[in-house]
Amino acid sequence: MKASFNKVASYDYPSLCSRCVGLMLCVKLLHGRSDVPLSPTAKLFLQHDMYLVTNCVVCLENPLDVEAAKFSLKNFALIKHPRFCCLLVRDKNGEKHWRKIQVDLERHLIIPEDIVGEGEDEEEIVNQYMADLAISSPLSTDKPLQEFHFLMAHKCDAMRVYHALGGGISLMSLFLLVVGRLMILISLQGWQMQTTNDVFFAIVTSGLSRYLHHRMPEGANEPWSPFGRLFLQQELYEVVNLLVGLEKPIDVDATKMEINNSVLIKHPRFCGLLVRDEKGKEYWRKTQVDLDRHFIVLEDRVGEGEDEEEIVNQYMADLAVSSPLSTNKPLWEFHFLMAHKCVAMRFHHALGDGISLMSLLKAVFRKVGDPNEFPTMATSSASSPWDKNKFLMNLWNSFLYITTLILRILWIRDPKTAISGGPGVELWPRRIATAKLHLDDMKAVKKTVTGAKMQTINDVFFAILSSGLSRYLHHRTPTVQEGLQLTTVSMVNLRQQPGLQEVSNMMTSFSRARWGNDIGVHLLPLYYHRIVANPLDHLKKATSMLTKKKLSKEAISSHFLSVWLTHCFGSKVACSIISRLFCNTTICISNVIGFQEKMSFSGNPIEFLRMNTSSTPQAIQIHMVSYAGRADLQILVAKDIIPDPKFLAKCFEDSLLEMKATAAKLQS
Template sequence: MTMTERDEPLTPAGRLFVQPGMDQIINCAVSVDDPIDVEAVKLEISNSIMVKHPRFSSIMLKDSCGRERWRKTEVNVDDHFIIRHQPLTDDPSISDEDAINDYLADLSVSTPLSLTKPLWEFHLLLAHNSAVLRLHHALGDGISLMSMFMSCCRRADDPNQRPTTQGVGTSSSSNNRNVWRLLKKLVMVIWYTVVYVTEFGLRSLWLKDKKTAISGGAGVELWPRKLATAKFKIDDMKTVKKAIDNATINDVLFGVISCGLSRYLDLRSPKALKEGLQMTGVAMINLRKQSGLQDFSELMKSKSGARWGNKFGMLLLPVYYHKGGSDPLQFVKRAKAMIDKKKLSLEGPCSYKIGDLIMSIFGPKLATLLNYRIVSNTTFTISNVIGPPEDITFGGNHISSVRVTSTALSHAITMHMVSYAGRADMQILVAKDIIPDPKVLAKCFQDALLEMKEAAQAVAKD
């Protein structure tokens, strides 16, 4: 393929996401209250900043050396719409949510995006008042893509305003001048960085979680999938957070995951597990200066610290199997202690820089192999993207839910949580031959949070 001077190479992270075994497509299901007006949606997209964005108006090509590049092209919006008028199922007992989840599960293993056009498309499921936006991960990470989507939406209470971005600076100034404390913190940063980066390297070679009823492994990314949704209230998470000093929503989430997986394993293999068994999750963390959604204008500035694209690091976050005890808050306390150590380390930035370096020096084959082995040697994937805190509309149609999942990995469990207007929906994508009952797993997570809430309320009363 003859390249032109205007062709732009993919970033190292973008190249990773187009390699076999790590090829990743994000599938975002958006449900609305009223019937979808197809022409109105097409007009909204045609006039949006989305189709003007260089990544959304370029096709991916390979040069003579096999290196992937972006080439600018004309966008025909009609080519990016797949319209389905008929219901996804003839069974009236299957809810819209379940029908859409089955549709997403099928997309996760069997439907790549066409390379003859920019790597995104809309599936309009008219009988279900829903749309599925499919975006290749090479276009950007969850923060970039959610911020892009929000730029096309408006607040339900004020159609002239865009949704609120919740970016909060992660760096803070401190008046603490105690040299000893600063030195102690520096030593801890160095120590935890060395420990966790070393473990990261070992995971890419041979170190792996012990086999359980929820373990995946090499080749599992090709297995058929099922998808279920665990639903949480943000206020319930905040209630639990307040019961534990300096806890965060992510601490609560990992406590819920630890408790929920323990509950599920008790159902599947009640006598076969050792107390404290480690199950390691692969988590993606935003490396931008601000957390949460980003202002889209800042993302598009080349010198901005926000920066568009795949700007994230990987963390290995272990959770542990424990039999149900009298205090479910212990799961959150253990999760917080683990995450606090991870925060002190530079594991996330180092994983990003090392991956970038390996891709640049040794090429995509080695980088893909190492990342694939990390996934194959761990138990689950987890991501958490903060959405808008208020109700929003798209084309004047109120959005009732936003749910996100992705292409299957070699994990048997992949979890993606998105918060929206006081709720949080976590999509649980599973290999159905390993986990045939994902709704049971979803209920284990939901029940875990409710028990934690009750325990937190009891603590508050005392």
């Protein structure tokens, strides 16, 4: 073991005095005893496989005065310490002991006058000297097991102490006494004796991750995560489709250059190929990215008609059903719809969830008007502190909701309605409609709920869904039973640090917002009401229900349940079990927080961001992404079950406007 300390901090004199007293007591206790047995740990460190010497290098500002250093060492506690004035001996039975002797300081001083290596980098020369000591220079047992190397040409002192003499804290405490004496004679740069272990370990973890990624050769394999394996199965095959609408015609060459110089293709997941071993287990294999294979450029219009939005939405709907990603290249691609000034970015869900992917795009997009400025991301406020009542409520809610989750997977199903899906519906043709909402309207509605401690606009989002679906069901089937309960599967971000993140932070294992699929689900009950006297009642009920959901472990339990099933039974069995959750519910929703300002992609201003995923067994999927004051809902439906998605989108828009009008009346 070697320790390198380049700085010395000021020390605490009372602490030094207490340590001196301890040392003197130790000397007094051992006085008069010839041999002292070795401790069990010291015996371990004498074995060949565990032979450890602590090497500490002290860098000085001024040339070292050897005579002054000798004087200090002779007249201070170091060589008077029982361990530093003892010889290692064996008795007739072969047992090792410490035997006190007189210390000849000259035998412990090694003074190379010349430079100890070649080159111009002083630090590298000294480091190599210390590295050589670490393997090729055991301490001689015919003298006490310590020595000092004065590297005169480099103004350094290498202290070598056998680990059997004491641990790092013991040795450094003793060295402090020496330094306290030497500081009268020489000027030291300083040791930082106090360390922050958490930061130190974080730096080591992050650095090793970077180095291993740098060293990982092409062809090296990394196992897939449990969620990645789940998203490869047919029933849960998921691709995230992000539609980026641009204001100007697309310059493909400029975009290619932008992507080629970005962190996107350097990210381990985006340069990893899907491979399987002989047992069928999935791995990532690093490969070179050929951008031409990932860019699909469509010069002509991708559909017929005059409504640009409807044409592009239908293209995205077709991608949601019939276009799996090729496995002979990393699992992502960009579709350039030149005639529509749109880019459809497709990422397999195994690469990461919505938060991970949007955080990565943060490193690709820039603020409009400033190509060097990265986006500012919306954040979520921290949760309120816990108390006893919240703890008890969390226990009860967790028990209730986790039990409901398991029963829902096993056999409980939503009642059949005009918008119900089921097994096999994920393969049916799809359509997409867009509901365009304004964040200012949602925030205005949010403020009207007295005493509501809403952390995000999710409460308003779910209230809009509740009101809008009630409108739509009443339009389709006016005879629906009042108070009918349907169930929504809501995707939940489980990261301790909410919102979009820096990609570099997400890639570290100690991060509070890790990269990957760190998601769970909430099962949110949605009730049909034909007539509601106050539209804000939807919001009050949504707030009450979501507050209880937040005070539970339902989401994280669903995450670990998926991981456990995959580990224990394999991804195919786990997928067949988890897919029942989607078959037995009616709607799937997600909400991804986006960028606050208007952004540009390769210098081209972005008009909108819209997201949808591959289809599920449900007939309705709703995905919301916020961007520059807007919140667009992409409503993906099975068109044979819901033939009029535009009307459904209008129901959501009208619901928000009605709530906003009611809120304005209450405030006036």
